[in-house]
Amino acid sequence: MQDAHIDEREGRVTTQQSPADQAAPFVPDPQRWKILSVLLVAIFMSLVGVSIVNVAVPSIQTGLGASDSDVQWVLSGYALTFGVVLVAAGRAGDLLGRGGIFVIGIALFTLASIAAGLAPDAFWLNGARFVQGVASGLINPQGVGMIQQYFRGPERARAFGWFGTVVGVAVGVGPVIGGLLIGAGGPEIGWRLTFLVNVPVGILCLALALKWFPRPLLRRPATAADAPAVGVWRSLDPVGSLLLGLAVLATMLPFVEGGSSPWYWLTLPTGAVLAWFWVRWERHHRDSGRSPMVDLQIFAIPSFTRGTVIAMLYFLGMTSIWVLVALYFQFGHDRSALQAALVGLPAALTAAVASNWAGKRVVTHGHRVVVGGLATALVGLVSSIGVVLLADSGVVSEWWLLATLVFVGAAQGSVISPNQTLALAEVPLAYAGSSGAVMQTGQRIGTSVGIAVITSVAFAALGASGSWSTAMVTALALISVVIVVALAFAMKDGRSRA
Numbered sequence: 001m002q003d004a005h006i007d008e009r010e011g012r013v014t015t016q017q018s019p020a021d022q023a024a025p026f027v028p029d030p031q032r033w034k035i036l037s038v039l040l041v042a043i044f045m046s047l048v049g050v051s052i053v054n055v056a057v058p059s060i061q062t063g064l065g066a067s068d069s070d071v072q073w074v075l076s077g078y079a080l081t082f083g084v085v086l087v088a089a090g091r092a093g094d095l096l097g098r099g100g101i102f103v104i105g106i107a108l109f110t111l112a113s114i115a116a117g118l119a120p121d122a123f124w125l126n127g128a129r130f131v132q133g134v135a136s137g138l139i140n141p142q143g144v145g146m147i148q149q150y151f152r153g154p155e156r157a158r159a160f161g162w163f164g165t166v167v168g169v170a171v172g173v174g175p176v177i178g179g180l181l182i183g184a185g186g187p188e189i190g191w192r193l194t195f196l197v198n199v200p201v202g203i204l205c206l207a208l209a210l211k212w213f214p215r216p217l218l219r220r221p222a223t224a225a226d227a228p229a230v231g232v233w234r235s236l237d238p239v240g241s242l243l244l245g246l247a248v249l250a251t252m253l254p255f256v257e258g259g260s261s262p263w264y265w266l267t268l269p270t271g272a273v274l275a276w277f278w279v280r281w282e283r284h285h286r287d288s289g290r291s292p293m294v295d296l297q298i299f300a301i302p303s304f305t306r307g308t309v310i311a312m313l314y315f316l317g318m319t320s321i322w323v324l325v326a327l328y329f330q331f332g333h334d335r336s337a338l339q340a341a342l343v344g345l346p347a348a349l350t351a352a353v354a355s356n357w358a359g360k361r362v363v364t365h366g367h368r369v370v371v372g373g374l375a376t377a378l379v380g381l382v383s384s385i386g387v388v389l390l391a392d393s394g395v396v397s398e399w400w401l402l403a404t405l406v407f408v409g410a411a412q413g414s415v416i417s418p419n420q421t422l423a424l425a426e427v428p429l430a431y432a433g434s435s436g437a438v439m440q441t442g443q444r445i446g447t448s449v450g451i452a453v454i455t456s457v458a459f460a461a462l463g464a465s466g467s468w469s470t471a472m473v474t475a476l477a478l479i480s481v482v483i484v485v486a487l488a489f490a491m492k493d494g495r496s497r498a
Contacts, residue, residue: 026152028150028151028152028155029150029214031212031214032150032151032155034208034212035146035150035212035213036146036147036150036151036159036162037208038205038208038209038212038213039102039142039143039146039147039163040143040162040163040166041201041204041205041208042102042105042106042139042143042202042205042209043139043140043143043163043166043167043170044166044169044170044201045109045198045201045202045205046109046135046136046139046140047166047167047170047171047174048170048173048174048177048197048198049078049109049113049132049136049174049195049198050078050079050136050174051170051171051174051175051178052174052175052177052178052181052194052197053074053075053078053178053194054075054174054175054178054323054326055175055178055179055182055326055338055340055341056178056182056190056191056194057071057074057075058187059182059187059190059191060074060122060125060191062187062188063187063188063191063192064119064121064122064125065122066122066125067122070122070123070125070126071122073126073129074122074125074126074129077126077129077130077133078129078130078132078133078136079133079252079444079447079448080130080133080249080252080253081130081131081132081133081134081137082133082134082136082137082140082444083137083248083249083252083441083444083445083448084137084245084248084249085133085134085137085138085245086137086140086141086248086437086440086441086444087141087241087244087293087294087434087437087438087441088241088244088245088293089101089105089137089138089141089142089433089437090141090142090144090145090433090434090435090436090437090438091237091241091293091294091431091433091434091437092433093141093142093145093433094145094430094431094432094433094434095291097216097217098142098145098146098149098433099142099146099209099213099214099217100216100217101138101142102138102139102142102143102146102209102213103206103209103210103213103217104138105135105136105137105138105139105142106135106139106202106205106206106209107202107206108131108134108135108138109132109135109136109139109198109202110198110199110202110203110206111131112128112129112131112132112135113128113132113195113196113198113199113202114195114196114199115127115128115131116128116129116132116195117192117193117195117196117199118192119192128195140437140440141433141434141436141437141440142433143163144163144420144424144432144433144436144437144439144440145432145433145436147159147160147163148424148427148429148432148436149429149432153363154360154363156421157359157360157362157363157418157421158359158360159359160359160417160418160420160421161355161356161357161358161359161360161362161417162355162356162359163355163417163420164351164352164355164356164358164359164412164413164416164417164418165351165352165353165355165356165359165413166352167351167355167412167416167417168348168349168350168351168352168354168355168409168412168413169348169349169351169352171322171344171348171351172344172345172347172348172349172351172409173345173348175326175340175341175344176338176341176342176345177194177197178194178341179336179338179341180338181193181194181197182194183338237282237285237290237291237292237293239281239285240278240281240282240285240292240293240294241293243274243277243278243281244274244275244278244293244294246271246274247271247272247274247275247278248271248441248444248445249267249271250267250268250270250271250274251267251268251271251272251275251445252444252445252448253267254267254268254452255448255449255451255452255453279296282294282295282296283296293434294431294434294435294438295431295434298427298428298431298435298438301426301427303422303423303425303426304423304424304426304427304435306423306489306493307419307420307422307423307424307439308423308438308439308442309442309489310370310415310419310423310486310489310490310493311416311419311420311423311439311442311443311446312442312443312445312446313446313482313483313485313486313489314374314377314415314416314419314446314483314486315442315443315444315446315447315450316446316447316449316450316482317450317454317479317480317482317483317486318377318408318411318412318450318479318483319446319447319450319451320450320451320454320455320475320479321405321408321476321479322344323451323455324454324455324458324472324475324476325340325343325344325401325405326340326341327455327458327468328388328398328468328471328472329343329398331468332398332468332469332471332472333398333468343399343401343402343405344405346402346403346405346406346409347402347405347406347408347409347412348409349409350406350409350410350413351409351410351412351413352413353413354373354409354410354411354412354413354414355412355413355414355416355417356413357413357414358373358413358414358417358418359417359418359421362418362421362422366422366494367422367490367493367494368494369414369418370414370415370418370419370422370490371487371490371491371494372414373410373411373412373413373414373415373418374411374415374483374486374487374490375487376407376410376411376414377407377408377411377412377415377483378480378483378484378487379407380404380405380406380407380408380409380410380411381408381476381479381480381483382480383404383407384401384404384405384408384476385473385476385477385480386404387400387401387404388401388469388472388473388476389469389473391469392467392469420436420439423439424436424439450482454475454478454479455475457474457475457478458471458472458474458475459471461474461475
């Protein structure tokens with residue numbers, strides 16, 4: 001089977017065939033681009049479902065009489081269940097058939113969106129959000145795994161480029177769509193529309209998946225690596241899934257809920273202990289001749305390990321920017337939620353273009369694309385700090401951030417998908433779903449930790465100075481430090497390849 005790998009001498013993605021694969025050459029599926037379109041529509045829906053809620057919080061409080069704690073769980077409950085099920089869902093797709101798990105995730109997400117849109121109270125809404133998170137955890141690793149499965153070489157890089165384009169557009173337009181729906185429906189109905197808008201998209205995805213995906217949707221892969229004697233169901237490794245899920249939950253919980261009680265921070269050492277037990281179990285499971293949920297040998301692949309660390313650092317720093325921008329515009333300059341959402345739209349469109357551009361060039365330029373993207377992120381951060389300082393002095397308008405944040409959008413397109421392409425290039429196809437889910441779990445943990453820490457620093461600076469400009473500058477400076485670390489890591493990685 002012809003597959004992409006990294007040329008360590010030149011940092012490029014090339015292709016090779018192992019002796020075993022030469023007997024069964026890769027034959028491109030004629031439906032692969034149609035399959036990709038279904039994957040991208042579904043992932044767009046799940047990502048819009050996250051960002052669209054950010055502007056609906058005040059309306060939810062008004063419409064349901066929800067408390068601050070209720071609203072916090074509307075935002076964080078999704079992230080928790082999403083992160084907890086990612087790796088187990090990725091491995092289930094590897095073993096049972098990615099198309100079937102993907103369809104189950106779409107159906108579950110659509111039903112949960114209906115339940116959320118019709119929720120009579122905050123308890124019901126939070127339950128629906130938990131289910132939405134589980135459904136997204138089923139959808140996303142299958143998307144990454146199916147791109148690995150159906151595409152090779154330059155085509156795979158292009159597919160991941162389109163993947164990044166969709167991510168960039170979804171994150172940017174989600175708040176804008178939310179603001180428009182709330183404006184159209186009012187405080188009582190508008191927030192419900194932010195959930196119900198997923199329903200027609202979900203139905204469309206289901207119809208196209210059932211039409212274009214290969215049959216059967218759930219099928220045991222015909223590879224020796226995925227056919228252990230103990231049986232495919234036992235290979236799902238339920239003990240390992242439970243241990244890792246609890247470890248991720250214990251790690252993320254204090255960062256999404258730590259502000260409500262200091263007791264939540266006690267779960268951090270518990271998470272570390274559970275992670276240790278998980279590693280020990282996975283090794284025991286493999287040494288017993290069984291197929292582990294995550295073969296820890298994938299971390300012996302340098303490109304995968306380095307890419308996972310870079311992704312985690314990037315998400316640790318950059319994902320909190322849009323939270324900060326929304327706070328800065330709404331509370332620092334008394335702008336509406338829709339106006340605050342529009343600030344990110346040019347950056348989202350730039351991310352879409354940059355992702356497609358980078359996806360076509362990562363094959364020939366390798367990690368230099370990622371290094372350039374991280375450098376561009378620093379340009380955007382430093383220039384944004386300059387705009388905030390000048391706006392505080394009355395020299396320029398805060399709306400100049402639309403221009404400086406375009407660099408942030410370009411960085412997003414040049415880092416996320418190219419780094420994912422490079423990191424997964426040498427991972428065996430039998431572990432495509434679970435390895436992609438490991439990367440996504442790292443991203444989710446990085447996002448939760450980053451938003452919690454960086455917004456806490458911003459509010460501490462606000463409390464000390466009473467100025468949103470000072471808070472914004474302090475937070476952006478901290479993000480810049482994180483990106484400098486990521487850039488240094490990526491440059492060291494590039495030198496090791498040379």
